Amino acid sequence: xxKKDELLRIFAGSVRELLREAAPDWEKVQEIRLRVxxxxxxxxxxxxxxxxxxxxRRMDAARPSAEAPGRPRADSVLPPSGNTGAAKHFxxxxxxxxxxxxxxxxxxxGSHSLYAFEDEIRQGFITIQGGxxxxxxxxxxxxxxxxxxxKYISFLNVRLAHQVRGCADKILxxxxxxxxxxxxxxxxxxxxxKTTLLRDVIRQLSDGLTVGVVDERSELxxxxxxxxxxxxxxxxxxxxxxxxxxxxxxxxxSMSPDVIAVDEIGSREDIDAMRYVMNCGCRVLxxxxxxxxxxxxxxxxxxxxxxxxxxxxxxxxxxxxxxGTVEEIRDRTGRRLYPEKGDCL
Amino acid sequence: MIWLRIAGCVxxxxxxxxxxxxxxxxxxxxxxxxxxxxxxxYLLRGEILYAMSPLQEALERVGGxxxxxxxxxxxxxxxxxxxxxxxxxxxIWREELDRQAKAMLLSPGEAAELAEFGEHLGYLDVGMQERxxxxxxEQLDLxxxxxxxxxxxxxxxxxxxxxxxxxxxxxxxx
Numbered sequence: 001x002x003k004k005d006e007l008l009r010i011f012a013g014s015v016r017e018l019l020r021e022a023a024p025d026w027e028k029v030q031e032i033r034l035r036v037x038x039x040x041x042x043x044x045x046x047x048x049x050x051x052x053x054x055x056x057r058r059m060d061a062a063r064p065s066a067e068a069p070g071r072p073r074a075d076s077v078l079p080p081s082g083n084t085g086a087a088k089h090f091x092x093x094x095x096x097x098x099x100x101x102x103x104x105x106x107x108x109x110g111s112h113s114l115y116a117f118e119d120e121i122r123q124g125f126i127t128i129q130g131g132x133x134x135x136x137x138x139x140x141x142x143x144x145x146x147x148x149x150x151k152y153i154s155f156l157n158v159r160l161a162h163q164v165r166g167c168a169d170k171i172l173x174x175x176x177x178x179x180x181x182x183x184x185x186x187x188x189x190x191x192x193x194k195t196t197l198l199r200d201v202i203r204q205l206s207d208g209l210t211v212g213v214v215d216e217r218s219e220l221x222x223x224x225x226x227x228x229x230x231x232x233x234x235x236x237x238x239x240x241x242x243x244x245x246x247x248x249x250x251x252x253x254s255m256s257p258d259v260i261a262v263d264e265i266g267s268r269e270d271i272d273a274m275r276y277v278m279n280c281g282c283r284v285l286x287x288x289x290x291x292x293x294x295x296x297x298x299x300x301x302x303x304x305x306x307x308x309x310x311x312x313x314x315x316x317x318x319x320x321x322x323x324g325t326v327e328e329i330r331d332r333t334g335r336r337l338y339p340e341k342g343d344c345l
Numbered sequence: 346m347i348w349l350r351i352a353g354c355v356x357x358x359x360x361x362x363x364x365x366x367x368x369x370x371x372x373x374x375x376x377x378x379x380x381x382x383x384x385x386x387y388l389l390r391g392e393i394l395y396a397m398s399p400l401q402e403a404l405e406r407v408g409g410x411x412x413x414x415x416x417x418x419x420x421x422x423x424x425x426x427x428x429x430x431x432x433x434x435x436x437i438w439r440e441e442l443d444r445q446a447k448a449m450l451l452s453p454g455e456a457a458e459l460a461e462f463g464e465h466l467g468y469l470d471v472g473m474q475e476r477x478x479x480x481x482x483e484q485l486d487l488x489x490x491x492x493x494x495x496x497x498x499x500x501x502x503x504x505x506x507x508x509x510x511x512x513x514x515x516x517x518x519x
Contacts, residue, residue, distance in 0.1 A: 009429040016431070104431075112426065112434035112467045113399035115474050149470070225402065 006130055007160070012104035015040060015051070018095055022055040029160055034097045034105060036154040039090050053093040099154070106153055109134050119241065122147050123217065131161035131222025131229030161222055163230045167193070167324055168200035174313055174329050174337060175201065175285075181209060181259055183278060183310060186287040187296050188317035193324030194287040195219050195263055197317065199230060201285060202261050206233025212257030212282075213238045214247030220263055245269035248277050261285040271301050278310060292316065293330055309333065350519055357518065358511030365507015369500035375450045376492035382415045382449070382459075383485045390478045393471065400434065400467050401426035414448035421445070438463030458484050 004026050008016050015034070024044055031043040040051035049056040109126055110117050120126045126134045135157035141148045175184050184201075186194040199220050202211050215221045215238055221228035223240040232238065237255045239247045244262045251257055260277050262270070265286045274284050290296040293314050297306040305311065309332040316328040329338040385407050392403035401423050408419030418441055425437045439460050446456045462481040466474065 013431045107433070108429055108431075111399040111401050111429075113401070113403075115393070115467070115469065115471045116397045116399040118397075118470060 003130055007132060007158075010105060010108045010128060010134070010158070012101040012108070015095070015097065015101055015105065018051050018053065022051060024049075024056055026160075027162075030162070031160070032158040034102055034156040034158075036099050036102055037096055039094045040097050050090050051095050052091050053095060057091040057094075059090075102154060102156060105156060106136075109156075118149065120218075121150055124150070125217070127218040127222050127224060127229075129224045129229065131163075131224065133159045133161070133219070133222070135159060161230065163199065164193075164196050164324070165200060165203070165231070168197055168204055171197070171315060171326060171329065172201065172204055174315070175205075177312070181205065181283040182312035183284045184286075184313040184315060185296070185311040186285070186315045186317065187290045187293065188287075189291050189319075190289060191323065192317045192319045194317050197315070197324060198261060198263065198285060198287050199232065202236060202259075203231055203233040205259055205285075206235040209235065209258040210256065211236040211259045211261060212248075212251035212255050214242055214244050214251065214260065214262045215240050216242060216244050216247065217263065220261065243269075245273040248273040252277055252280050252282060257282055259283040259285060263287050264289065266299070266302065268301050271305055274305070275310070284311075291318070293328070293334065313337075354515035354519065357515050358508060361511025361514060362504065362508040365503040365505070365510070368507070369503035371450070372492065372496060372499050372503070375452075376489060376496060378413070378415070378450050379455070379485060379489050379492065381411065381413055383482065383489065385411050385415055385419065386478060386482055386485065390475070390482075393474050393478070397471070414445050418442065418445040418449065434467050435464045438466070455488055458488075 007026070008019060011019060018040075019032075019042075022042075024042055028045040029042060030046075031041075033041040033043075042049045042051060042056055044056075048059050050059060106114070109128060114121065117126050121136060124136055126136070128134060135155075136150055136153050137155035137157075138150045138153035140150050175182055186198055188194040202213060202220065205211055211233065213220055213232060213236055215223065218240055220230070221232050221236075221238040221240065222230050223238060226240065228236075228238055237251065237257065239251060242250070244265060245267070248260055248262065251260055260282050262274075262284070263286075265271070265274065265288055274286065277284055288296060288299075288302060290299070293306075293316060296314070297303050312332050314328070314330040315326060316330075318325050318327050320327070326338065328336055330336050388407040388410060389403055392398045392406060393400075396403075398406070404419045404426070405423035408416045408423060410416075411419070421441045421444075422437055425432070425441065426434065442456060442460055442463070451459065458481065462477065465477045468474075468477070
Protein backbone atom coordinates (compact mmCIF):
# COMPACT_ATOMS: atom_id res chain seq x y z
CA UNK A 1 0.00 0.00 0.00
CA UNK A 2 1.35 3.43 -0.95
CA LYS A 3 1.83 5.66 2.07
CA LYS A 4 0.55 8.93 0.69
CA ASP A 5 2.08 11.32 3.23
CA GLU A 6 5.43 9.59 3.06
CA LEU A 7 5.46 10.09 -0.68
CA LEU A 8 4.11 13.62 -0.73
CA ARG A 9 6.93 14.73 1.56
CA ILE A 10 9.48 14.38 -1.21
CA PHE A 11 7.86 17.05 -3.39
CA ALA A 12 8.55 20.77 -3.30
CA GLY A 13 5.99 22.76 -1.30
CA SER A 14 3.91 24.03 -4.23
CA VAL A 15 3.75 20.66 -6.04
CA ARG A 16 3.05 18.93 -2.74
CA GLU A 17 0.04 21.14 -2.04
CA LEU A 18 -1.39 20.70 -5.53
CA LEU A 19 -0.97 16.94 -5.35
CA ARG A 20 -2.56 16.89 -1.92
CA GLU A 21 -5.55 18.84 -3.24
CA ALA A 22 -5.75 16.78 -6.43
CA ALA A 23 -5.92 13.64 -4.27
CA PRO A 24 -5.25 11.02 -6.96
CA ASP A 25 -5.89 7.36 -6.24
CA TRP A 26 -2.42 6.55 -4.94
CA GLU A 27 -2.91 2.83 -5.42
CA LYS A 28 -3.21 3.42 -9.15
CA VAL A 29 -0.56 6.11 -9.60
CA GLN A 30 2.42 4.72 -11.48
CA GLU A 31 4.56 7.76 -12.23
CA ILE A 32 4.84 11.45 -11.49
CA ARG A 33 7.07 13.34 -13.87
CA LEU A 34 8.58 16.74 -13.22
CA ARG A 35 10.41 18.71 -15.90
CA VAL A 36 11.59 22.30 -15.63
CA UNK A 37 9.16 24.66 -17.34
CA UNK A 38 6.79 21.82 -18.24
CA UNK A 39 3.58 20.52 -16.72
CA UNK A 40 3.67 17.93 -13.97
CA UNK A 41 2.43 14.69 -15.49
CA UNK A 42 0.80 11.99 -13.41
CA UNK A 43 0.42 8.53 -14.93
CA UNK A 44 -2.34 6.67 -13.17
CA UNK A 45 -4.02 3.46 -14.26
CA UNK A 46 -2.19 3.66 -17.59
CA UNK A 47 -3.59 7.12 -18.37
CA UNK A 48 -1.74 10.40 -18.40
CA UNK A 49 -2.96 13.44 -16.46
CA UNK A 50 -1.57 16.93 -15.97
CA UNK A 51 -1.52 18.61 -12.60
CA UNK A 52 -3.51 21.85 -12.58
CA UNK A 53 -4.46 24.24 -9.82
CA UNK A 54 -7.91 22.67 -10.01
CA UNK A 55 -6.78 19.07 -9.73
CA UNK A 56 -5.74 16.43 -12.26
CA ARG A 57 -6.92 16.75 -15.86
CA ARG A 58 -6.74 14.13 -18.60
CA MET A 59 -4.47 15.21 -21.42
CA ASP A 60 -7.06 14.36 -24.09
CA ALA A 61 -9.50 16.89 -22.64
CA ALA A 62 -7.07 19.69 -23.41
CA ARG A 63 -6.57 18.82 -27.05
CA PRO A 64 -8.29 20.93 -29.71
CA SER A 65 -11.65 19.65 -30.80
CA ALA A 66 -12.08 17.56 -33.94
CA GLU A 67 -13.87 20.43 -35.70
CA ALA A 68 -10.86 22.68 -35.45
CA PRO A 69 -7.85 20.40 -35.51
CA GLY A 70 -4.59 22.08 -34.64
CA ARG A 71 -6.25 25.13 -33.15
CA PRO A 72 -5.57 25.55 -29.48
CA ARG A 73 -8.36 26.24 -27.04
CA ALA A 74 -8.54 29.87 -26.01
CA ASP A 75 -7.91 29.07 -22.36
CA SER A 76 -5.19 26.47 -22.88
CA VAL A 77 -1.70 26.97 -21.56
CA LEU A 78 1.43 26.92 -23.68
CA PRO A 79 4.77 25.74 -22.43
CA PRO A 80 7.42 28.50 -22.34
CA SER A 81 9.04 27.30 -25.57
CA GLY A 82 5.80 28.26 -27.30
CA ASN A 83 5.42 25.20 -29.50
CA THR A 84 2.02 25.55 -31.09
CA GLY A 85 1.50 21.84 -31.80
CA ALA A 86 -1.95 20.70 -30.76
CA ALA A 87 -0.72 18.15 -28.25
CA LYS A 88 1.34 20.81 -26.52
CA HIS A 89 -1.67 22.71 -25.23
CA PHE A 90 -2.58 22.01 -21.68
CA UNK A 91 -5.71 22.63 -19.64
CA UNK A 92 -6.17 26.04 -18.04
CA UNK A 93 -4.47 26.52 -14.68
CA UNK A 94 -1.88 23.89 -15.59
CA UNK A 95 0.98 24.05 -13.14
CA UNK A 96 4.40 24.37 -14.75
CA UNK A 97 7.23 22.98 -12.66
CA UNK A 98 9.99 25.48 -11.95
CA UNK A 99 13.70 25.00 -11.48
CA UNK A 100 13.19 25.80 -7.80
CA UNK A 101 10.59 23.00 -7.57
CA UNK A 102 13.03 20.48 -8.93
CA UNK A 103 15.87 21.73 -6.78
CA UNK A 104 13.70 21.59 -3.68
CA UNK A 105 12.32 18.16 -4.57
CA UNK A 106 15.83 16.86 -5.08
CA UNK A 107 16.82 18.23 -1.65
CA UNK A 108 14.00 16.30 0.00
CA UNK A 109 14.58 13.16 -2.07
CA GLY A 110 18.22 13.19 -1.00
CA SER A 111 17.35 14.08 2.62
CA HIS A 112 19.45 17.24 2.23
CA SER A 113 22.44 14.94 1.75
CA LEU A 114 23.00 14.34 -1.94
CA TYR A 115 26.61 13.35 -1.19
CA ALA A 116 25.20 10.14 0.33
CA PHE A 117 23.60 9.24 -3.01
CA GLU A 118 26.59 9.84 -5.29
CA ASP A 119 26.61 6.27 -6.56
CA GLU A 120 22.87 6.27 -7.13
CA ILE A 121 23.00 9.61 -8.95
CA ARG A 122 25.73 8.18 -11.17
CA GLN A 123 23.33 5.36 -12.04
CA GLY A 124 20.53 7.84 -12.61
CA PHE A 125 18.12 7.00 -9.80
CA ILE A 126 17.57 7.25 -6.08
CA THR A 127 15.45 4.81 -4.07
CA ILE A 128 13.45 6.37 -1.26
CA GLN A 129 11.47 5.07 1.69
CA GLY A 130 8.64 2.89 0.46
CA GLY A 131 10.78 1.52 -2.36
CA UNK A 132 9.79 4.25 -4.79
CA UNK A 133 12.43 5.16 -7.36
CA UNK A 134 13.29 8.63 -8.48
CA UNK A 135 14.79 8.69 -11.96
CA UNK A 136 17.07 11.65 -12.67
CA UNK A 137 18.21 13.29 -15.87
CA UNK A 138 20.21 16.42 -16.57
CA UNK A 139 23.75 17.18 -17.64
CA UNK A 140 26.22 14.41 -16.94
CA UNK A 141 29.69 15.28 -15.70
CA UNK A 142 32.32 12.84 -16.91
CA UNK A 143 35.76 11.91 -15.64
CA UNK A 144 38.29 9.27 -16.58
CA UNK A 145 36.23 6.53 -14.90
CA UNK A 146 32.97 7.43 -16.63
CA UNK A 147 29.98 9.36 -15.31
CA UNK A 148 30.99 11.31 -12.23
CA UNK A 149 27.67 12.92 -11.44
CA UNK A 150 24.63 14.57 -12.98
CA LYS A 151 24.28 18.32 -12.63
CA TYR A 152 21.48 20.68 -13.69
CA ILE A 153 19.00 17.93 -12.86
CA SER A 154 15.95 19.18 -14.73
CA PHE A 155 13.95 15.99 -15.16
CA LEU A 156 12.60 13.79 -12.41
CA ASN A 157 10.51 10.68 -12.73
CA VAL A 158 8.98 9.42 -9.51
CA ARG A 159 8.11 5.76 -10.09
CA LEU A 160 5.87 4.36 -7.42
CA ALA A 161 6.55 0.87 -6.16
CA HIS A 162 3.63 -1.51 -6.41
CA GLN A 163 4.36 -5.04 -5.41
CA VAL A 164 2.06 -7.56 -7.10
CA ARG A 165 1.74 -10.42 -4.65
CA GLY A 166 0.76 -13.71 -6.14
CA CYS A 167 1.64 -12.83 -9.73
CA ALA A 168 4.02 -15.81 -9.82
CA ASP A 169 1.48 -18.34 -8.51
CA LYS A 170 0.92 -20.00 -11.84
CA ILE A 171 4.50 -20.23 -13.04
CA LEU A 172 5.89 -21.51 -9.76
CA UNK A 173 5.16 -25.23 -10.51
CA UNK A 174 7.33 -24.92 -13.62
CA UNK A 175 10.30 -23.84 -11.50
CA UNK A 176 10.49 -27.16 -9.64
CA UNK A 177 11.39 -30.67 -10.73
CA UNK A 178 11.21 -33.61 -8.32
CA UNK A 179 10.84 -31.14 -5.47
CA UNK A 180 14.06 -29.34 -6.43
CA UNK A 181 14.22 -25.72 -7.50
CA UNK A 182 15.58 -25.16 -11.00
CA UNK A 183 17.83 -22.59 -12.64
CA UNK A 184 15.52 -20.15 -14.42
CA UNK A 185 15.94 -17.20 -16.74
CA UNK A 186 13.16 -14.62 -17.13
CA UNK A 187 13.25 -12.97 -20.53
CA UNK A 188 11.25 -9.95 -21.65
CA UNK A 189 11.52 -6.52 -23.23
CA UNK A 190 11.62 -3.59 -20.75
CA UNK A 191 8.45 -2.81 -18.76
CA UNK A 192 6.89 -6.22 -19.23
CA UNK A 193 7.04 -7.20 -15.58
CA LYS A 194 10.00 -9.56 -15.31
CA THR A 195 11.35 -7.87 -12.18
CA THR A 196 7.91 -7.91 -10.56
CA LEU A 197 7.55 -11.58 -11.42
CA LEU A 198 11.03 -12.43 -10.11
CA ARG A 199 10.25 -10.53 -6.90
CA ASP A 200 7.17 -12.64 -6.30
CA VAL A 201 9.02 -15.85 -7.15
CA ILE A 202 11.67 -14.92 -4.55
CA ARG A 203 8.98 -14.17 -1.97
CA GLN A 204 7.29 -17.52 -2.53
CA LEU A 205 10.51 -19.54 -2.71
CA SER A 206 11.65 -18.11 0.60
CA ASP A 207 8.78 -19.93 2.25
CA GLY A 208 11.04 -22.94 2.43
CA LEU A 209 14.38 -22.09 0.83
CA THR A 210 17.08 -19.61 1.76
CA VAL A 211 17.27 -17.05 -1.00
CA GLY A 212 20.13 -14.62 -1.58
CA VAL A 213 19.37 -11.54 -3.67
CA VAL A 214 22.02 -9.37 -5.29
CA ASP A 215 20.09 -6.18 -5.89
CA GLU A 216 22.50 -4.01 -7.83
CA ARG A 217 19.91 -1.40 -8.81
CA SER A 218 17.73 -1.68 -5.69
CA GLU A 219 14.81 -2.78 -7.85
CA LEU A 220 13.98 -6.14 -6.34
CA UNK A 221 14.03 -5.39 -2.63
CA UNK A 222 14.05 -1.58 -2.94
CA UNK A 223 16.07 -1.31 0.26
CA UNK A 224 15.94 1.93 2.18
CA UNK A 225 18.51 2.25 4.95
CA UNK A 226 19.23 -1.44 4.45
CA UNK A 227 15.66 -2.61 5.01
CA UNK A 228 13.76 -4.13 2.06
CA UNK A 229 10.70 -2.06 1.31
CA UNK A 230 9.26 -4.88 -0.79
CA UNK A 231 8.34 -8.17 0.81
CA UNK A 232 10.88 -10.75 -0.32
CA UNK A 233 9.93 -13.36 2.26
CA UNK A 234 11.25 -14.58 5.58
CA UNK A 235 14.35 -16.41 4.39
CA UNK A 236 15.75 -13.87 1.99
CA UNK A 237 19.07 -12.05 2.42
CA UNK A 238 19.66 -8.97 0.30
CA UNK A 239 22.95 -7.49 -0.84
CA UNK A 240 21.89 -4.03 -1.87
CA UNK A 241 23.62 -1.82 -4.47
CA UNK A 242 26.30 -4.46 -4.95
CA UNK A 243 27.73 -5.37 -8.36
CA UNK A 244 26.15 -8.66 -9.39
CA UNK A 245 29.33 -10.63 -10.02
CA UNK A 246 31.02 -9.89 -6.69
CA UNK A 247 27.68 -9.97 -4.87
CA UNK A 248 26.95 -13.53 -5.99
CA UNK A 249 30.39 -14.70 -4.81
CA UNK A 250 29.93 -12.94 -1.48
CA UNK A 251 26.52 -14.49 -0.88
CA UNK A 252 27.71 -18.00 -1.68
CA UNK A 253 30.65 -17.65 0.69
CA SER A 254 28.88 -15.91 3.53
CA MET A 255 25.14 -16.63 3.53
CA SER A 256 24.96 -20.18 2.12
CA PRO A 257 21.81 -19.64 0.07
CA ASP A 258 19.83 -22.39 -1.69
CA VAL A 259 18.83 -19.96 -4.44
CA ILE A 260 20.48 -16.79 -5.73
CA ALA A 261 18.44 -14.20 -7.61
CA VAL A 262 19.80 -11.40 -9.76
CA ASP A 263 18.19 -8.87 -12.04
CA GLU A 264 19.30 -7.90 -15.55
CA ILE A 265 22.39 -9.98 -16.17
CA GLY A 266 24.51 -9.56 -19.27
CA SER A 267 28.20 -8.94 -18.72
CA ARG A 268 30.98 -11.53 -18.91
CA GLU A 269 31.61 -11.11 -15.15
CA ASP A 270 27.95 -11.84 -14.39
CA ILE A 271 28.00 -15.03 -16.44
CA ASP A 272 31.26 -16.25 -14.89
CA ALA A 273 29.88 -15.58 -11.42
CA MET A 274 26.68 -17.46 -12.28
CA ARG A 275 28.70 -20.45 -13.47
CA TYR A 276 30.59 -20.41 -10.18
CA VAL A 277 27.34 -20.21 -8.22
CA MET A 278 25.77 -23.06 -10.21
CA ASN A 279 28.84 -25.21 -9.65
CA CYS A 280 28.51 -24.55 -5.92
CA GLY A 281 25.11 -26.24 -5.94
CA CYS A 282 23.02 -23.08 -5.69
CA ARG A 283 20.07 -22.48 -7.96
CA VAL A 284 20.07 -19.29 -9.98
CA LEU A 285 17.12 -17.09 -10.93
CA UNK A 286 17.96 -14.27 -13.30
CA UNK A 287 16.32 -11.82 -15.65
CA UNK A 288 17.52 -10.51 -18.97
CA UNK A 289 16.23 -8.11 -21.61
CA UNK A 290 15.10 -9.78 -24.81
CA UNK A 291 11.97 -10.46 -26.79
CA UNK A 292 12.46 -14.18 -27.46
CA UNK A 293 14.55 -17.18 -26.48
CA UNK A 294 16.23 -16.97 -29.86
CA UNK A 295 17.25 -13.37 -29.23
CA UNK A 296 18.80 -14.36 -25.92
CA UNK A 297 20.61 -17.28 -27.55
CA UNK A 298 22.18 -14.80 -29.96
CA UNK A 299 23.49 -12.53 -27.20
CA UNK A 300 27.29 -12.63 -27.25
CA UNK A 301 27.94 -13.78 -23.67
CA UNK A 302 24.63 -15.09 -22.44
CA UNK A 303 24.25 -17.17 -25.60
CA UNK A 304 27.03 -19.46 -24.36
CA UNK A 305 25.03 -20.35 -21.26
CA UNK A 306 21.94 -20.97 -23.34
CA UNK A 307 23.77 -23.23 -25.76
CA UNK A 308 25.38 -25.11 -22.87
CA UNK A 309 21.87 -25.65 -21.43
CA UNK A 310 22.78 -24.17 -18.06
CA UNK A 311 19.29 -22.82 -17.41
CA UNK A 312 16.55 -25.37 -16.81
CA UNK A 313 13.70 -22.99 -17.56
CA UNK A 314 13.18 -19.96 -19.77
CA UNK A 315 10.16 -17.82 -18.95
CA UNK A 316 9.31 -15.43 -21.76
CA UNK A 317 7.12 -12.43 -20.96
CA UNK A 318 5.44 -9.69 -22.94
CA UNK A 319 2.79 -7.04 -22.38
CA UNK A 320 0.55 -8.37 -25.16
CA UNK A 321 -2.37 -9.01 -22.80
CA UNK A 322 -1.23 -6.62 -20.14
CA UNK A 323 2.05 -6.31 -18.29
CA GLY A 324 3.40 -9.68 -17.21
CA THR A 325 1.80 -11.84 -19.90
CA VAL A 326 3.61 -15.20 -19.89
CA GLU A 327 4.19 -16.04 -23.53
CA GLU A 328 6.19 -19.22 -23.17
CA ILE A 329 7.98 -21.43 -20.73
CA ARG A 330 10.70 -23.64 -22.20
CA ASP A 331 13.06 -26.19 -20.74
CA ARG A 332 16.83 -26.36 -21.25
CA THR A 333 16.48 -28.18 -24.56
CA GLY A 334 14.09 -25.56 -25.93
CA ARG A 335 11.05 -27.79 -25.58
CA ARG A 336 7.96 -25.76 -24.93
CA LEU A 337 6.30 -26.56 -21.61
CA TYR A 338 3.78 -23.76 -21.85
CA PRO A 339 1.49 -23.00 -23.55
CA GLU A 340 0.18 -26.42 -24.21
CA LYS A 341 -3.08 -26.59 -26.07
CA GLY A 342 -5.76 -24.54 -24.28
CA ASP A 343 -3.34 -23.19 -21.67
CA CYS A 344 -3.63 -19.65 -20.57
CA LEU A 345 -1.60 -18.14 -17.70
CA MET B 346 26.51 43.73 67.31
CA ILE B 347 30.17 43.32 66.30
CA TRP B 348 29.61 39.58 65.91
CA LEU B 349 26.80 40.26 63.54
CA ARG B 350 29.03 42.50 61.47
CA ILE B 351 31.79 39.93 61.40
CA ALA B 352 29.32 37.24 60.41
CA GLY B 353 27.91 39.50 57.65
CA CYS B 354 31.40 40.24 56.32
CA VAL B 355 32.28 36.55 56.27
CA UNK B 356 29.06 35.70 54.45
CA UNK B 357 29.51 38.48 51.86
CA UNK B 358 33.13 37.51 51.24
CA UNK B 359 32.26 33.83 51.03
CA UNK B 360 29.37 34.34 48.63
CA UNK B 361 31.39 36.65 46.40
CA UNK B 362 34.22 34.15 46.44
CA UNK B 363 31.74 31.39 45.52
CA UNK B 364 30.48 33.53 42.67
CA UNK B 365 34.05 33.90 41.42
CA UNK B 366 34.62 30.17 41.65
CA UNK B 367 31.33 29.53 39.82
CA UNK B 368 32.40 31.85 37.05
CA UNK B 369 35.74 30.05 36.84
CA UNK B 370 33.90 26.72 36.60
CA UNK B 371 31.76 28.09 33.78
CA UNK B 372 34.92 28.71 31.83
CA UNK B 373 35.93 25.10 32.35
CA UNK B 374 32.43 23.81 31.51
CA UNK B 375 32.48 25.89 28.34
CA UNK B 376 35.78 24.30 27.33
CA UNK B 377 34.46 20.82 28.15
CA UNK B 378 31.32 21.51 26.16
CA UNK B 379 33.34 22.51 23.11
CA UNK B 380 35.49 19.41 23.51
CA UNK B 381 32.36 17.27 23.60
CA UNK B 382 31.07 19.05 20.52
CA UNK B 383 34.39 18.36 18.80
CA UNK B 384 34.06 14.66 19.61
CA UNK B 385 30.57 14.69 18.14
CA UNK B 386 31.77 16.42 14.97
CA TYR B 387 34.47 13.75 14.63
CA LEU B 388 31.77 11.08 14.93
CA LEU B 389 29.67 12.96 12.40
CA ARG B 390 32.64 13.00 10.04
CA GLY B 391 32.96 9.23 10.41
CA GLU B 392 29.28 8.72 9.68
CA ILE B 393 29.45 10.91 6.59
CA LEU B 394 32.80 9.84 5.15
CA TYR B 395 32.89 6.20 6.12
CA ALA B 396 29.25 5.12 6.24
CA MET B 397 28.02 7.71 3.71
CA SER B 398 25.00 8.26 5.97
CA PRO B 399 22.59 11.06 5.08
CA LEU B 400 22.58 13.94 7.57
CA GLN B 401 19.40 12.86 9.31
CA GLU B 402 20.72 9.39 10.00
CA ALA B 403 24.19 10.62 10.92
CA LEU B 404 22.91 13.26 13.35
CA GLU B 405 20.49 10.82 14.93
CA ARG B 406 23.20 8.23 15.50
CA VAL B 407 25.79 10.67 16.83
CA GLY B 408 23.19 12.36 19.04
CA GLY B 409 22.16 8.97 20.38
CA UNK B 410 25.74 8.04 21.22
CA UNK B 411 26.51 11.26 23.05
CA UNK B 412 24.97 13.19 25.89
CA UNK B 413 24.53 16.78 26.96
CA UNK B 414 22.82 19.73 25.27
CA UNK B 415 24.72 19.27 21.98
CA UNK B 416 23.41 15.71 21.73
CA UNK B 417 19.87 16.96 22.36
CA UNK B 418 20.39 19.53 19.61
CA UNK B 419 21.63 16.89 17.12
CA UNK B 420 18.63 14.69 17.90
CA UNK B 421 16.19 17.58 17.47
CA UNK B 422 17.66 18.48 14.09
CA UNK B 423 17.47 14.82 13.04
CA UNK B 424 13.87 14.62 14.19
CA UNK B 425 12.85 17.67 12.16
CA UNK B 426 14.71 16.38 9.11
CA UNK B 427 12.82 13.13 9.44
CA UNK B 428 9.49 14.94 9.44
CA UNK B 429 10.40 16.66 6.13
CA UNK B 430 8.04 19.55 6.46
CA UNK B 431 9.46 21.53 3.60
CA UNK B 432 12.20 23.36 5.49
CA UNK B 433 15.78 23.72 4.38
CA UNK B 434 18.50 22.01 6.35
CA UNK B 435 20.25 25.27 7.21
CA UNK B 436 17.03 26.72 8.61
CA ILE B 437 16.39 23.70 10.82
CA TRP B 438 20.01 23.70 11.96
CA ARG B 439 19.94 27.40 12.83
CA GLU B 440 16.56 27.36 14.56
CA GLU B 441 17.46 24.41 16.75
CA LEU B 442 20.84 25.95 17.46
CA ASP B 443 19.16 29.16 18.64
CA ARG B 444 17.04 27.11 21.03
CA GLN B 445 19.99 25.20 22.40
CA ALA B 446 22.88 27.72 22.20
CA LYS B 447 22.41 28.96 25.75
CA ALA B 448 22.42 25.49 27.23
CA MET B 449 25.50 24.71 25.17
CA LEU B 450 27.26 27.73 26.75
CA LEU B 451 28.27 29.00 23.32
CA SER B 452 29.53 32.53 22.87
CA PRO B 453 27.85 34.54 20.06
CA GLY B 454 30.97 34.06 17.92
CA GLU B 455 30.99 30.29 18.41
CA ALA B 456 27.26 30.08 17.73
CA ALA B 457 27.77 32.02 14.50
CA GLU B 458 30.57 29.65 13.43
CA LEU B 459 28.40 26.65 14.19
CA ALA B 460 25.48 28.14 12.25
CA GLU B 461 27.76 28.77 9.28
CA PHE B 462 28.98 25.19 9.48
CA GLY B 463 25.36 24.08 9.03
CA GLU B 464 24.94 26.36 6.01
CA HIS B 465 27.49 24.30 4.10
CA LEU B 466 26.75 20.81 5.36
CA GLY B 467 25.12 18.57 2.79
CA TYR B 468 26.30 20.73 -0.10
CA LEU B 469 27.85 18.93 -3.08
CA ASP B 470 29.88 15.75 -2.71
CA VAL B 471 31.64 13.85 0.07
CA GLY B 472 34.88 15.72 -0.56
CA MET B 473 33.05 18.96 0.13
CA GLN B 474 31.65 17.56 3.39
CA GLU B 475 35.15 16.54 4.42
CA ARG B 476 36.51 20.03 3.78
CA UNK B 477 33.56 21.73 5.52
CA UNK B 478 33.98 19.54 8.59
CA UNK B 479 37.76 20.01 8.60
CA UNK B 480 37.32 23.77 8.47
CA UNK B 481 34.89 23.76 11.38
CA UNK B 482 37.11 21.44 13.41
CA GLU B 483 39.95 23.88 12.86
CA GLN B 484 37.81 26.72 14.22
CA LEU B 485 36.76 24.55 17.13
CA ASP B 486 40.38 23.66 17.88
CA LEU B 487 41.27 27.36 18.00
CA UNK B 488 38.43 28.10 20.42
CA UNK B 489 39.32 25.15 22.64
CA UNK B 490 43.02 26.10 22.50
CA UNK B 491 42.20 29.64 23.60
CA UNK B 492 39.99 28.43 26.46
CA UNK B 493 42.56 25.93 27.63
CA UNK B 494 45.44 28.40 27.39
CA UNK B 495 43.67 30.93 29.56
CA UNK B 496 41.86 28.52 31.83
CA UNK B 497 44.30 28.58 34.73
CA UNK B 498 44.76 32.33 34.84
CA UNK B 499 41.00 32.91 34.39
CA UNK B 500 40.15 30.46 37.14
CA UNK B 501 42.61 32.12 39.46
CA UNK B 502 41.50 35.58 38.43
CA UNK B 503 37.80 34.88 38.90
CA UNK B 504 38.34 33.30 42.31
CA UNK B 505 40.59 36.17 43.41
CA UNK B 506 38.23 38.80 42.05
CA UNK B 507 35.34 37.15 43.84
CA UNK B 508 37.10 37.07 47.19
CA UNK B 509 38.59 40.56 46.76
CA UNK B 510 35.22 41.92 45.67
CA UNK B 511 33.66 40.33 48.72
CA UNK B 512 36.25 41.89 50.99
CA UNK B 513 35.79 45.25 49.30
CA UNK B 514 32.02 45.05 49.77
CA UNK B 515 32.49 44.06 53.38
CA UNK B 516 34.70 47.11 53.97
CA UNK B 517 32.15 49.33 52.29
CA UNK B 518 29.26 47.87 54.28
CA UNK B 519 31.11 48.19 57.55
